[in-house]
Amino acid sequence: MxxxxxxxxxxxxxxxxxxxxxxxxxxxxxxxxxxxxxxxxxxxxxxxxxxxxxxxxxxxxxxxxxxxxxxxxxxxxxxxxxxxxxxxxxxxxxxxTDGPAALDDMPATDDPVERLGSDQLAALLRQLLAQLPVARDREILVRFYLDEQDKDEVCRSLAIDAAHFHRVVFRARERFRDLLHRAGLGGP
Structure with missing residues (x-):
């Protein structure tokens, strides 16, 4: 202010x-x-x-x-x-809005070739997410990152205390990162 x-x-x-x-x-x-x-x-x-x-x-x-x-x-x-x-x-x-009209809403920096690669990567990541052994990990990662749901909405639907949300997401990401490494997709 x-x-x-x-x-x-x-x-x-x-x-x-x-x-x-x-x-x-x-x-x-x-x-x-x-x-x-x-x-x-x-x-x-x-x-x-x-x-x-x-x-x-x-x-x-x-x-x-x-x-x-x-x-x-x-x-x-x-x-x-x-x-x-x-x-x-x-x-x-x-x-x-699916179809040709959705192309008008794409950001100017979006490249169709890059988008195809992103879509394929997203499909692969969804397959790996399905392999996470803890259902809540899968659910929170999909809802928050892929479906872009609001933090409060995710907390309500999964009965997570909002004060612990970031800790739960962090742990889920760590378990997913381990899964990515085992699949040969993680960094060094």
Missing amino acids: AVDAMPVTDLVARIAAGDRRAEHDFVRQYERGVRALVRRHCRPNDPIADDLAQDVLARVLERLRAGAIRDAAALPAYVQATIVHTTSAEYRARRA
Whole structure:
């Protein structure tokens, strides 16, 4: 947050009262963080990230104008939830779109030959994942990395305490890495 940043309570109240200057201040204070978090939730180099960041800011402003966010302390959590929802919805919509239209959504840096190699590698990795002896390891790796499900969603569905999520994922990755080495696909 900038040195001249306005307290969140003032922003929320002023935006709800229709103050356009407060809206500008909100965007100035939150835009950089929103863009960074959206990029973090998007695929690398995905050109849609900037558009999604704008969508997030517009949605939050809309809710603030409507007075739907009364508790200023809840604003950062609401912004974060909006980021997760917006990016997840974008990628769900992309998965539902198969066929020629999906080519338009490919990042500009995507090479069809490289994509074919990636698809073949993904198929091989899925076969190796199926060989993991611990079902929870398979499930968490597929859901989090391949299906790109949100951490909280994975935790709920697998009954994992969110505080231990990274430890569980780390152990699953280590067991998978051992399997890759045995298959001759691991590094040195």
